[in-house]
Amino acid sequence: MLNERTKAKLVEVVGSANFQDSSEARLVYSYDATPNFQSLPDAVIMPENKEQVKRILTICNEDHVPIVPRGSGTNLSAGTCPTQGGIVLTFNRMNKILEIDEENLTATVQPGVITLDLINAVEAKGLFYPPDPSSMKISTIGGNISECSGGLRGLKYGVTKDYVLGLEVVLANGDCIKTGGKLAKDVAGYDLTNLFVGSEGTLGVVTEAILKLIPIPETKQTLLALFEDMDAAAKTVSAIIAHKIIPATLEFLDQPTCEVVEDFAQVGLPTDVNAVLLIEQDGPPEVVSRDIEMISRICSEGNAVSVKVAASQAEAEALSTARRSALSALARMKPTTILEDATVPRSKISEMVKAINEIAVTYNVKICTFGHAGDGNLHPTCLTDARDKEELHRVEQAFEAIFHKAFELGGTITGEHGVGEMKAPYLALKMGGEGVAAMKAIKYALDPQGIMNPGKIFAKDTRKRVVVRS
């Protein structure tokens, strides 16, 4: 609980309407989209501007109150679950697009802007902001930056970090710094911008961001290729890239995933084949046609049983929207859906998919796999029931095996969802002891009291990932 003095100081900063500590408010900010994590904060604060954020952080730093910054709480690594109590800081009152600069091709935004709102606003001006996480209808730019989110267009266009030019960040002690800016070139000192991107709210609070925009691609075509054999699909992915074509999107769905997605979205996804590739190319019409033709040929040569180009914009749109709903649609099958985010070099996709299926058999759990095949970012998703403790234990073991395998293949434990608290025990696997120590040195230099989103990224000790606390 916050002591009365701290509470009074915080209320003075934001006003009582923007400070909530009713049991109701604490409950509804006790979770995010990560299954099995829930823990009540002491209060929820909704600052309206940078000044308020500065004062809030100063007070919390003095009084040792943990701060959990939160966008829309759609992250999948328990990054906004207040497991150490403290305050949840939300940004829905800081949700303005401050500027779209058509000369410098930048957008300046507050952290609470919804990703899709930004995308729509810039597209209305003929510009393009490529990072498009499947959650874009609801995720915030602040959350995207802090998780370094990727999306369906990541293969060709990169992820959020490739579009953050500058940040305004309030540090734990209340200092406000600006990194980067509208400059296309800027190498003055350390690249702090990139340090904060993906820092999951553990280094400071992002209060403003300058984002890079690019001209919008002229056209787009979508293609669906079906395979009887998962391995053939995976090999086709490698073949496409080996032919020096970089599609805008190259997504993979296995049979069970297709089945549930189709059940939800009803867009004509096949449900009787073992693997589906959803491929998109954009750019000038001639290039798109040439690439799509080439891709069709590679798919056929790779033993696709059917290759079909979407006839219309609407049909293409429906397909990618359906793909975006994959995770939530899988949640229809069983009460608890645990999604993982293992990433391997793309040449190893086929090996990884095979390993996931073997691991599922070994531990007797149901795993559906889909993901951004083009960039090696797979989402093995386990359908289970949190009430079945015994099964949950096997799920744990299966995921541990998956992480080890991914690492063995030269991969990583997360490609876009962040470490958060869920994957903290596995960070050392990827970084090694020295790597973790270097990260911790940075963390404590910027946040000596450890108030910024404590318990995230760094595990206190290696313990079970699944916790439910009240």
Added chain:
Amino acid sequence: MTTTKDIQQAFKERLDYDELMNCMRCGFCLPSCPTYGQTNQYEAASPRGRIALMKGVVDGLIEPDESVEKQLNLCLGCRACEPVCPSGVKYGHLLEEARDIIQQKKRHKWPVKALRHMVFEQLFPHKERLKNVHSLLAFYQRSGLQKAVQKTNILNVLPGNLAQMEKTLPPVLTKKEMKKRPFLFEAEGTRERTVAFFTGCLMDTMFMETNNATIALLQKAGCKVVIPEVQTCCGALHAHGGEKDQAKKLAKQNIMAFESIQADDIVLNAGGCGALLVEYDHLLKEEPEWKERAAAFSAKVKDFSEILLQQQFVEKQKLSLPSQIITYQDSCHLRNVMKTSSAPRKLIQAINGTVFNEMENADHCCGSAGIYNLTEQEMSMQILDYKMEKVKETHAHTIVTANPGCLIQMKLGVVREGVEESVRAVHLADLLLEAAESK
């Protein structure tokens, strides 16, 4: 104290825990929730938040205190969160159950009790009394009940608004005119279908002319229309207001009434009622002797717009109106539960001489939501004002709705904006008949 414990126990026993677990907290439903939007994106006023609150009570993480109740009350029950939920969470059923529990366990202060009794038991199940609704309103105001109710602050019934609302009421037919209506209407031309007409309570009293228009349209489309005499109120107000037992009683009466008629479809023109009718099977799921009969009933229920389209009304009938811009406000229940959204639009677009302008967020609730505009006035008016802004952007002269509650609300919106001279709100059936008759 004990009430809280009782409520918690009942939540544990009666809320479908699998359904609560099905919510994987992805947040996909948040953008479509009007109350989330209007509260500056406050999680507790969102579907995900409300599900978490219900689950929190079951899990013992929080008490079912007034703030939980307040959030559940603030929900419009518009169910816009359901079609967008990829996990398929049946939010509406959870809400209905939770509200029913709270209502049953709550000890209301007497004026509230009296009002609830009047609305749910004395008024809506009795059509002949509803026909006197104006005198009832007068009774409510004169009896002192209104003053007492206002003092409790539970039903924030502001006279100002009621007065405004009164202005929106259509001229009610005389009792004699109401009695005059026959129960059987032959199809015009060859008879292709026989449909049983569900009259509804409000629709058949305050909006009786709209019902008559609907019947006329169905006739023109080649339908023989039968009105089962012993039908009663659909029970939607009861089910959503936490009076489930009463709703079940009404459902059974209706099932019996319509079983006596061999009709191809059960047709109506009020999305709010229709949504409950198509879910009678869910409502009666725990009564084995009724389940199947309810399912058979529900399977036949259709909005009149679907029937008109299916009967090729627009091909059979020349439709035209003086030049005007028309926009359509979805009835939430028609859209989200009965899944009818394109038929009304297609019918409107078939009217010669008019321009159809889709308004932004036409699928967002108008804030009427049963008696929500009485119980949650502030939020309701906030939502309505937002809605009217969207209407304004379409430059519409005519706002079309497909449900009596929405119609009253949109009329209220027109009054609030002070644009009665240039904008009107009409029911789709009235508009279509006008278009069919205008030569």
